[in-house]
Amino acid sequence: MNTPAVSYTPPRFPPPIIAHAVWLYFRFPLSLRLVEEMLLERGIVVSYETIRRWGIKFGPDYARCLRRKPPCRNDVWYLNEVVVTIAGKKLWLWRAVDQDGYVLDEIVQNRRNTKAAKRLLTRLLKKQGLAPKRMITDKLRSYGAAKRQVMPDVEHRSHKGLNNRAENSHVPPRKRERMMQGVRSLGGLQRFVSTLSALRNLFVPPRPKRSALAIHVHRLQAIAESKAVTGTPA
Secondary structure (H helix, E strand, O other): OOOOOOOOOOOOHHHHHHHHHHHHHHOOOOOOHHHHHHHHHHOOOOOOOOOOHHHHHHHHHHHOOOOOOOOOOOOOOOOOEEEEEEEEEEEEEEEEEOOOOOOOEEEEEEEOOOHHHHHHHHHHHHHOOOOOEEEEEEOHHHHHHHHHOOOOOEEEOHHHHOOOOHHHOOOOHHHHHHHOOOOHHHHHHHHHHHHHHHHHHOOOOOOOOOOHHHHHHHHHHHHHHHHHOOOOOO
């Protein structure tokens, strides 16, 4: 795998410090002030506002460079949406995960209707490159209407009890939302969840690797890949 070139200029702080701070913030449910305190314990004096700017600047670059799980025709897509309030206005975070809990895509939209569901499915097909074996959603009728327009031949099961994987995928962003004390803009939320999910996907072990030793090995490999992407020493 080729290491992407991430520009750290001007180099006020060494790249390993920037990469580690961004990794801590997106990998664990930590506030900016807690990351600041953890760095201070290591003798690194940096403000939480600087860490926030690092996350905005470098987080999306890291996310784009991380290896994506290859799609398969036997994949099952689980789709769900959750309400998010920004400045008193209700928005909807639409998310799709596969049978292993890997986040395929997510998009923040103003509406919870067929047009919004169609946009999610269109993005998914473009990003994945092929349709799934099956699509599972809750009882929202917009999914069925959008599926008939975008991929009519795909099997669709609509049942709230079958959609736990998609609903559970909202838990990490919800935890982070509480730590952040809410979000301030649609664009900021979209950037944040995209980076959060890309890094989380890297550490999600494939389903066959469920033994403790295999999970440890997978996490070590994920850490090594994240360091390769950020251009920091292993």
